[in-house]
Amino acid sequence: MNERADRLLKALGNIGEDLIDKAAPVYPADSGAGGSVRKVATAIYEPEVKITKKDLRIYWITRALGMAAVAALIVGAVVLLVQNWDKIAVSGGERPGTIVKYIDELPDISEAYGKTIEFSDASVRFSSVAYDGTRLNTNFYLLYKGNDEFYSPALWINVEGAEHGDPSCGINPVMEADSYDYLIQSSVPVDLEPGKSYAINIVYKGSGNRENDTQKYRFNCPDIPVVTAVTTTNDPYLTSAVEPLIEPAEADTFEQITDTSMPEPFAVNENPTVYGGTDGWHDNFYDLWKKDFYAIDERLQELAGFERASEIIAGYKAEESADNEAGNITRYKLDDTQNRYRFIMDAGLSAEEVERALRGTDNTRGGMVDPDILVTFASKEETVKEHMTDYCIAVGEYVFSPKWLYYHTIEDYKAAGIDPYSMHSLLEKYSELGLSEEAWRAFRRKLILYAYSEMYPEKDRVYTYELDTSEPLGDDAFRIFEDMFCGEWEYAGKYDHHDASFDMTYGGTSFKFGRIFGIFETDEIYVIRYNDGGGVLMCFVIEKSSPDIMYNTDVLTSLGGIEEIKLGDDEWVKYINRKPAAAELKPGDLSIPGLTYLFHLYGSDFEDYYRAVIERDSYQSISEDENLYIGNGHILDDFWQYLVDMSENSVVLALPYVHDTQTAHQTPVYYELTFTKDESGEWSVTYNRSGEVYERADY
Amino acid sequence: MKDSEIIELYFARSEDAITETDKKHGAFCRSMTFGILGNREDSEECVNDTYMRLWEIIPPQRPEKFRAFIARIARNIALNMLGRMSAKKRGGRYGAVYDELSESIPSNENVEKRVDDKELSALLDKFLRSLDREKQLIFLKRYWYMRTVAEIAAEMSVIESKVKMVLHRTREKLREYLEKEGVQI
Known part of the structure; x- marks a missing residue:
């Protein structure tokens, strides 16, 4: 006997009991000990239904015909597409002219034309504006509130009074009617003079040029409206060419801690001589500068004279000691913290001296390298950006550390001009700071609220879903949906669109959203996951839809190890907490949420059984007299399933059946399937052809 | 009850x-x-x-x-x-199942470790859970419950050729999986 095969067979015996149980054949209960071995039932669910050879023949022939038809359709579509490529029109409300696929030269279209939308129809809100000496880099939100849907292929930035190159921001999608808030990032080459103010215009072009690596397009849309929005002096933007955002007088107040409600950031280290925290002494939380920039290079000290250098550095240390003693100081400027830049300035060293002493050295010896020298003497903004730690945020020449953010309020963030959108990239990083759980919760909430309240000032409700996982989510996916019946978490590997109030599917590193009641992907719902070593996932739902949508706090355990989801009790949250008992499943349409609710109600045995029945009915006719298979949304124009009745151990569903599985637009025949659970917990089903006309539930 | x-x-x-x-x-x-x-x-x-x-x-x-x-x-x-039992007396379906499962035994090349029974069971458990439901059930019904192909086809409401195909491919996958794990049986 082959021992290895034997060993494999025996090892199979000790797999999980759930697997063993799942695969167990089903037998009717035996009468007693000593009975003869029974013949196995030929089918688990409907012994009377037999697959005949005729059924199989029909099935395979139909399948082959269907596949041939699909192939023919695809080939035909490709042929049509190729033949008519040039005639394809752009979609959109106001139908524009045709796109020319390829032209040799791009005509110069510098003047906007077409009708103009009133200014109130659209507004521009700048998130950030920065000028790096050659390019104007902006983030702005374009909110369109017009009633006409239009397609505009080109968005331009026009800086009044400046010479600039190609102003195109690129292609924009179809602007849909009524409130479309779209974040646009652009970078346009422009020459700005220092000390001069500029107005920035955002212009939608009715026509324009677009060019990518392989194709050139010219759009000719004479009827497309044009939007012009002009910035105002109240817009918070900052370039090196205009007045600084923060006046020095205001800036001085930022040194003092203003948010005294924050808990201690770190758990008490009982042995302070031991290296603590995820990053040593929590440097990433406190530090403004990268280590090399903080330390004063020996060569610079030598250049300044060691005695003079010692005095200067001693002064820096004294400041730090005083800050530590006071306990309530957070620094944020190049000029009042220890760093190489400040030392060079304080020591009165010239660029030439520094360059002469340090050019050619490499950083492995702790010295400055050429790019460092150039940056240091370029501008404060550049110096800050180049040398601050990865955990800091810069606004012009001001740099804000995690400590600063931690101990200051959202109002301080606003006054400092911190770009709320930059909070996104920091959140994941900040989860690694090693803060205590309480501290991290408080900090995270503040950061997220700032990010979203600033991004969506017009939204009146922000719901937060905060989820602690006991195990890492990894690439597990989950789905949140709220529906008319109840709110649940469910494990789902893919995105499904259905008639819920909102539907969000998250899978691994990406997430998708259902577009329901005007909730759009980029606007309303955001999932932030960070620190996925059994970490926290936070979902924000910014409600813009019907105020009648209720949100439920009850959830199910999903396969991904998610145990519970709680709605935040933040003051932003305005919702009514419904209990599951109040969420009633009424006879009528059985949507996917409703079906999921049934599975929840009747348990996984019911779900397994139901799915097995549906699977079987999809290719095995339920009748010997005629072909009848379960219909689906691919075949049926209106694919409705109905809940007819339900009780403790029974549920009656009306499901559509069709005569073949390939032909579209069939009229279904409804069968009432009565699912019944017996005393032993086993489910069975009976079929009853129904003559009823089913009505949709009245929501 | x-x-x-x-x-x-x-x-x-x-x-x-x-x-x-x-x-x-x-x-x-x-x-x-x-x-x-x-x-x-x-x-x-x-x-x-x-x-x-x-x-x-x-x-x-x-x-x-x-x-x-x-x-x-x-x-x-x-x-x-x-x-x-003696080889002669061994009958039933065991012989066929036994021969089929021999195909899943990994080759001795590139073997890293000999696993004990518990580890082997854990590996098999993991492999089975990676399968989709239908393949999982068919495999278990055959190699755990020793059902015949005909019985499995009837229970699962599929045709016999499909059962055979699924079993064949799953045995291959199991062998590849065990080889990848560097397991010696």
């Missing part, structure tokens, strides 16, 4: 425990052991031994999935009985 109630009979040391067990799970047990052993007498002996074992270990054990618990015990007893 519910499984939980039957188990309570064991805890109460009531003889009805065996009667009720046989009533509910006897047919299942017999069919499974018959598939392994190939004859009725041996199958009955195996089932009786299974019940005796249940009586010995419940309590203190309180199985959560009673049917799977019984199945595991019965299967192990049957396989042990088979091991004691």
Whole structure:
């Protein structure tokens, strides 16, 4: 006997009991000990239904015909597409002219034309504006509130009074009617003079040029409206060419801690001589500068004279000691913290001296390298950006550390001009700071609220879903949906669109959203996951839809190890907490949420059984007299399933059946399937052809 | 009677425990052991031994999935009985299952480790859970429950050729998986 095969067979015996149980054949209960071995039932669910050879023949022939038809359709579509490529029109409300696929030269279209939308129809809100000496880099939100849907292929930035190159921001999608808030990032080459103010215009072009690596397009849309929005002096933007955002007088107040409600950031280290925290002494939380920039290079000290250098550095240390003693100081400027830049300035060293002493050295010896020298003497903004730690945020020449953010309020963030959108990239990083759980919760909430309240000032409700996982989510996916019946978490590997109030599917590193009641992907719902070593996932739902949508706090355990989801009790949250008992499943349409609710109600045995029945009915006719298979949304124009009745151990569903599985637009025949659970917990089903006309539930 | 109630009979040391067990799970047990052993007498002996074992270990054990618990015990007893038989006497479906499963034994090349039985079971468990539901069930029905291809096709409402194809591909996948894990059996 082959021992290895034997060993494999025996090892199979000790797999999980759930697997063993799942695969167990089903037998009717035996009468007693000593009975003869029974013949196995030929089918688990409907012994009377037999697959005949005729059924199989029909099935395979139909399948082959269907596949041939699909192939023919695809080939035909490709042929049509190729033949008519040039005639394809752009979609959109106001139908524009045709796109020319390829032209040799791009005509110069510098003047906007077409009708103009009133200014109130659209507004521009700048998130950030920065000028790096050659390019104007902006983030702005374009909110369109017009009633006409239009397609505009080109968005331009026009800086009044400046010479600039190609102003195109690129292609924009179809602007849909009524409130479309779209974040646009652009970078346009422009020459700005220092000390001069500029107005920035955002212009939608009715026509324009677009060019990518392989194709050139010219759009000719004479009827497309044009939007012009002009910035105002109240817009918070900052370039090196205009007045600084923060006046020095205001800036001085930022040194003092203003948010005294924050808990201690770190758990008490009982042995302070031991290296603590995820990053040593929590440097990433406190530090403004990268280590090399903080330390004063020996060569610079030598250049300044060691005695003079010692005095200067001693002064820096004294400041730090005083800050530590006071306990309530957070620094944020190049000029009042220890760093190489400040030392060079304080020591009165010239660029030439520094360059002469340090050019050619490499950083492995702790010295400055050429790019460092150039940056240091370029501008404060550049110096800050180049040398601050990865955990800091810069606004012009001001740099804000995690400590600063931690101990200051959202109002301080606003006054400092911190770009709320930059909070996104920091959140994941900040989860690694090693803060205590309480501290991290408080900090995270503040950061997220700032990010979203600033991004969506017009939204009146922000719901937060905060989820602690006991195990890492990894690439597990989950789905949140709220529906008319109840709110649940469910494990789902893919995105499904259905008639819920909102539907969000998250899978691994990406997430998708259902577009329901005007909730759009980029606007309303955001999932932030960070620190996925059994970490926290936070979902924000910014409600813009019907105020009648209720949100439920009850959830199910999903396969991904998610145990519970709680709605935040933040003051932003305005919702009514419904209990599951109040969420009633009424006879009528059985949507996917409703079906999921049934599975929840009747348990996984019911779900397994139901799915097995549906699977079987999809290719095995339920009748010997005629072909009848379960219909689906691919075949049926209106694919409705109905809940007819339900009780403790029974549920009656009306499901559509069709005569073949390939032909579209069939009229279904409804069968009432009565699912019944017996005393032993086993489910069975009976079929009853129904003559009823089913009505949709009245929501 | 519910499984939980039957188990309570064991805890109460009531003889009805065996009667009720046989009533509910006897047919299942017999069919499974018959598939392994190939004859009725041996199958009955195996089932009786299974019940005796249940009586010995419940309590203190309180199985959560009673049917799977019984199945595991019965299967192990049957396989042990088979091991004691001569090759000539070994019949039933075991021979065919045994030969098929031999295809999944990894080759001895590039072997990293010899795993113990527990580790091997854990690997098999992991492999099975990576399969989709249909493949999982077909594989288990064949190599755990020793069902024939025809029986599996009927239970799963699929055609026999599909069962054969699924089994063949899954055996191949198992071999690749064990080879990738560097397992020596």
